[in-house]
Amino acid sequence: MQNTTDLKNTPLVDEHVNLKAKMAPFAGWNMPIQYEGIISEHLHTRQVASLFDICHMGEFYFKGDALSSGLDRIFSFSLNDIPMKRCRYGAILNEKGGIKDDLIVYRISLDEWMIVVNSATIEKDKKHIESHLKKGSEFKNLSGETAKLDLQGPLSRDIISKLIDPAAAKLKYYSFDYFDILGERNIISRTGYTGELGYELYISSGKVVELWRHLLKDKRVRPAGLGARDTLRLEMGYTLYGQDVDEETTPLEGNLERYLNFNKEFIGRDALFRQKEKGISKILIAFKAQSRRAPRHGYSILKDGKEIGIVTSGSFSPSISCGIGLGYVDIRHSKNGEAILIKSGPTEIEATICEKPFYKNTSIRLRMNRLF
Template identity: 45%
Template sequence: MESLATTPLTDWHRENGAKMAPFAGFDMPVQYKGIIIEHKHTRAKAGIFDICHMGEFKLVGPGAMEALNRVVSHDLTTLDPGKCRYGFLLNQSGGIMDDLIIYCLGRNEYMLVVNGACRGKDFDQIRASLSAGPVLTDISDETGKIDVQGPQSLAVLETLTGIKWNDLKYFNFEATDCLGFPMLVSRTGYTGELGYELYLPADKALTVWEKLAADERVEPVGLGARDTLRLEIGYPLYGQDLDEEHTPVEAGAGFFLKKESDYIGKSGLGTVRQMLVPLVIEGRRTARHHDEVCLPSGEKTGIVTSGSFAPSLGHCVALAYVRAEDAGTERFVIKTARVELEAKRTELPFYKDGTARMKV
């Protein structure tokens, strides 16, 4: 039997009726009241997510910016303290080892937030690639992470902390000890809605979670709705839409690669074999990971990486890698285990009414 890690909130999830399943080596909640209920509640009010399985590293010391800037795709020369940036850790050929957010805590002090399943390989790759001087530390086990997402998340956060957060801009963060312990509040998220990610001591996570869950505007949300929420916005998932066999350019994320200086994997970005394309499927029948994507002639051109019914839209959506020369094709056929589905190429995001960037 697989031995799964737990988060500081695992017992709470079980005690409150969550359906649990393995994810990234952790025992994680899939749903509480139901995926569609949790999805719609997050779009309308506020949902809270246990994201304690993520990995966090700290890099501190003289030359940290210059050293890290040679390892990741982020342009750290333009990242000021109090701001964070999304980007990639690549292998030598340009394939995506992980997607991550880097927080500039101060001059030569950074926090890197990586996917839980990639924690070990990311740490080894970064540490081996750094020059002497700055020190890389894995702080994952001592760090808890709770996401508060939805149009009412600002009001919920202000009730929790007793502080106004209106001035915190998108992809900015602020450190506070307003609850009696250090906490980093980041205006970021994975749902497309106004939201905040809270980084706090792992032993304080349960206390904060229970206070949030007691708010009548809040519902706990599992991995099921987290997946449908992110897919409606077109956010990729590592291990499905992102992997070491594809570059950020092929994943449709080339616009994040604005840095002119060299970094690991940059030389491999010019090779484009496949492209990740967004597809709309009418009705409730959906495509699944690894379903074949074919041209109208029946010739296979790629595979589905993510697919689901989109509760906010009333139909199904999918992301799929297809041959680069076929990426501009308007219509495809997806072969599922039982039926063939007609799919139409569209533009992201699928769901266009998200509040993530709204002025508050």
């Protein structure tokens, strides 16, 4: 196990300890895995609202001309195509088309963008971006001074409206704006990683303890850890960088082609064109187990006794009460409905390839017929 003294703490570490969270290393950070229990935190997020400490993630700021600076060609989508005050999910790739990171870009103004990246890849991404930028633009890593809290769940809109600003309730899916957050003007976006209606709140690191306590004053809000964050994202079939996708996998193999814009130039595009022409041999699929038994990262995927792939993410699904997972399989055995066997030593789990998301009845798009 990693020595805990080498781990970084978020500004909220004392809050977590006081809430008796179980802490564990994640991507070099000492993070809360659970407070009360993963399943109850998971269900509370699906039914009410949960607060997550996501201060470990990285934020970059860019000001300049996206095209002439060289920034745009680093991204799999066009930065100038993003409407003002909207967010876009996508990837940055290496020359071979492998995924260097998946991220969300915020269009602040005509010539300003915020780039939100995974915690483990902050330094790598910064180096990569800087190495492709020409002089004359402004690029800053704001990760140290920027904190982030995620408020997720069907009641999050009501809570944000009461506790922060009623105007924030008007935010549309994948849009953002600046609001007065405890006296500081900062960003709230309607984004998240749980599949529920939810918000990500950005605030300076020095004020995040105050914001955390402020949001928890509403008794409907409970803290949730990275354990529930993982089961929530997996039920939606969202990939986790470093586990489901990495530099050795391309967006075509990761089933992320819809986040690529082939009509523009980007690093890795030529390699992806070649891969498209040749055809991919493996693809990331979702599968559901016939029992409560959980598939785990690294288990083999078999078809008719022959190994056809490997599990990258797996867990028990608290919402649908069975094992679920993501994994790469031979493209010839990747159709929905295909029966597969998940195997590790003596453990054998019967499963079926299925569509994503695993859990469909979420509040993410604010369906009017929902109770909440």
